[in-house]
Amino acid sequence: MPNGTIAGELSFPNPTLRNATILWALSGDANANSEVSVRFREQGASAWRRGMDLRRAPANSIGGFAWTDRHSGSLFNLAPATRYEVELLLVDPDGGCALREASFATRPVPAPMPAAPVKAVTPATFSAVLASAQPGDIVEFTAGSYPAFSMSRDGEASKPIVLRAQAGESVVVGGDLVVSNRKYIHVSGFTVNGRIRLNSSQAMSITNNRVNTTGNGIDSALRSEDNYIADNVVIGQTVWAESSLGFQGNNNGEGILVSGPGHVVEHNRVSGFRDCLSTLEPNSGGVDLYSLDFINNDVSNCPDDGVEADYCWHNCRVIGNRFTNVFMMASSQPGYGGPTYFIRNVGYNVVGSAFKLHNGTIGDVLLHNTIVKNGHAFNVNTEVPYARQFTRNNVFIGGPGNTFGVYNSGDGRVIWLPHAHPSGDYDYDGFGSTTGTFTGRLGTATFTSLAELRSRTSEKNAVHVSLAIFADTIAYPSAPFPELNPVDLRLTGVSAAIDAGASIANINDGFTGAGPDLGAHEFGTPLPVYGPR
Numbered sequence: 001m002p003n004g005t006i007a008g009e010l011s012f013p014n015p016t017l018r019n020a021t022i023l024w025a026l027s028g029d030a031n032a033n034s035e036v037s038v039r040f041r042e043q044g045a046s047a048w049r050r051g052m053d054l055r056r057a058p059a060n061s062i063g064g065f066a067w068t069d070r071h072s073g074s075l076f077n078l079a080p081a082t083r084y085e086v087e088l089l090l091v092d093p094d095g096g097c098a099l100r101e102a103s104f105a106t107r108p109v110p111a112p113m114p115a116a117p118v119k120a121v122t123p124a125t126f127s128a129v130l131a132s133a134q135p136g137d138i139v140e141f142t143a144g145s146y147p148a149f150s151m152s153r154d155g156e157a158s159k160p161i162v163l164r165a166q167a168g169e170s171v172v173v174g175g176d177l178v179v180s181n182r183k184y185i186h187v188s189g190f191t192v193n194g195r196i197r198l199n200s201s202q203a204m205s206i207t208n209n210r211v212n213t214t215g216n217g218i219d220s221a222l223r224s225e226d227n228y229i230a231d232n233v234v235i236g237q238t239v240w241a242e243s244s245l246g247f248q249g250n251n252n253g254e255g256i257l258v259s260g261p262g263h264v265v266e267h268n269r270v271s272g273f274r275d276c277l278s279t280l281e282p283n284s285g286g287v288d289l290y291s292l293d294f295i296n297n298d299v300s301n302c303p304d305d306g307v308e309a310d311y312c313w314h315n316c317r318v319i320g321n322r323f324t325n326v327f328m329m330a331s332s333q334p335g336y337g338g339p340t341y342f343i344r345n346v347g348y349n350v351v352g353s354a355f356k357l358h359n360g361t362i363g364d365v366l367l368h369n370t371i372v373k374n375g376h377a378f379n380v381n382t383e384v385p386y387a388r389q390f391t392r393n394n395v396f397i398g399g400p401g402n403t404f405g406v407y408n409s410g411d412g413r414v415i416w417l418p419h420a421h422p423s424g425d426y427d428y429d430g431f432g433s434t435t436g437t438f439t440g441r442l443g444t445a446t447f448t449s450l451a452e453l454r455s456r457t458s459e460k461n462a463v464h465v466s467l468a469i470f471a472d473t474i475a476y477p478s479a480p481f482p483e484l485n486p487v488d489l490r491l492t493g494v495s496a497a498i499d500a501g502a503s504i505a506n507i508n509d510g511f512t513g514a515g516p517d518l519g520a521h522e523f524g525t526p527l528p529v530y531g532p533r
Helices: 126-133 450-456
Strands: 007-012 020-028 034-042 050-052 056-058 060-062 063-067 070-075 085-093 096-104 118-121 139-140 144-150 160-164 171-178 186-190 192-193 205-207 210-212 228-230 233-235 256-257 262-268 269-270 275-279 290-295 298-308 314-319 322-333 336-343 348-349 362-367 370-373 388-390 393-398 415-417 428-434 440-442 445-447
Touching: 007 085, 007 096, 020 290, 034 070, 056 336, 056 362, 070 085, 085 228, 118 126, 126 139, 126 262, 139 192, 144 233, 210 370, 256 269, 262 393, 269 275, 298 336, 314 445, 445 450
Parallel strands: 118 139, 139 160, 144 171, 160 186, 171 192, 186 205, 192 210, 205 228, 210 233, 228 262, 233 269, 256 275, 262 290, 269 298, 275 298, 290 314, 298 322, 314 336, 322 348, 336 362, 348 370, 362 388, 370 393, 393 428, 415 440
Antiparallel strands: 007 020, 020 070, 034 050, 034 085, 056 070, 060 063, 085 096, 440 445
16 A cells, blocks of 8 residues: 555535534555644635644454544534535645545524424323424423323424423423434423433434433434434433442443434433443444534433443544543543544543543544542553544543452552553643552553653653642542532642643634643633533
8 A cells, every 4th residue: 555645535424513523535645644734714704713633544443343544533613503614634745635625514503493383282182283293383291291102293404393391381201202213303391201212313302301210311222313412301210339330230221322423412411320421332233423422411420431432433522521420431442443532521530440442442532631530540441452542631630549349440540551552642631649659651651750751651741730730629539439529620720730731723722821721621711511501
């Protein structure tokens, strides 16, 4: 295979409301040294903005799933319902440079049809009205208790059928609310004592509901596309306890489960499940796991994974979530070449690993996360190498660990990544341990001080941090059980984390001071809204 690059098809599959995937196929580039820079602007604007460079994903395979050579990445923090112009420049020192211009449009926030007819229903009349509902109708459920039901009608792109609870009234569904095999249906304002099921669905909007369940909460167990799941409260029955930890623990259910591309899962409060947010595994029917957004969710009491972003094909984006009381905060086991993004998440009282990079995952991108956990600060407990990770501007703080059930959280080393592949790029991160030591291993390199970490590994700009970097007094989670309350992990104005980060286009634009601050929160910014708005 030649070292020069031949540029292939450029696409923007399944743009979401505020982010967009870029996928640029290529051939050649056997030495994988081509690079792609990105700039973008709203259509009609004069000024361009820089995007984060695309990530190079060489052709490979994991567990029988294969992918071809590509450059891929995301544009972040876009406006909904807006068309953007994009310019991409591919440069390969071995030849084959290319310039491409293209455009795409983000999706709008789902809304009813203007001047839509409103049809009020009661427990006695709702079945007949649903059976005859027309595109554009708003079916408004008045106060009362309703039996489990399934929807048999479809809306249209500009005329969704809206099922909503009457404002300020209690509308309770005693069982599953099923909108499977449907498209353009909105479900809002219900209390569902069961599941909301949306298998094989398209462009659904599931908002402002409360789901109380003994199994899964909101789930799509068959391929669906472009669903919007936001501002819901989803409560399971799994208890945060030592006996609940791990995939074989005393736990049950997926809080919000998706399969297929283009879904937006944002501002939900999810608690009490084996995995609180999850993609569907291939052996259960999970396919086309790309262009997925998990944003600003408030997640707690998840004794396996806070978010299980496993088997992501590319451009799964886990951004700005708060995780409290989790075994593994974020799972990528594996990612199929990447990028799988984990950006500005906070994790407190993490027992196992903040990032479960197992099963040979490739291409994970960890930016601006803040982690305070029991045991090792940044650890991956697997003997299978993980490759092409990219980390910048994270904070990892650990301390003395213990054995919980059959799992040991580690003895407080700041890094324990003995099977990190040399292709990983780790730098500009902050590490600390309440043990008072600074030891660890990154790949084959061991260290016993910050100076040795800097001199022996790619972490040339790492800094030593402690719990004192936070404005609030943060207790080390030495006793993870019973559950702990969420904490505010914003920084104090004077610490090693201030101005210590690397500038990354479209990720930390607008930072104050000499450089971006480490961790999830730039100093002086308000706390994000986690969970329902």
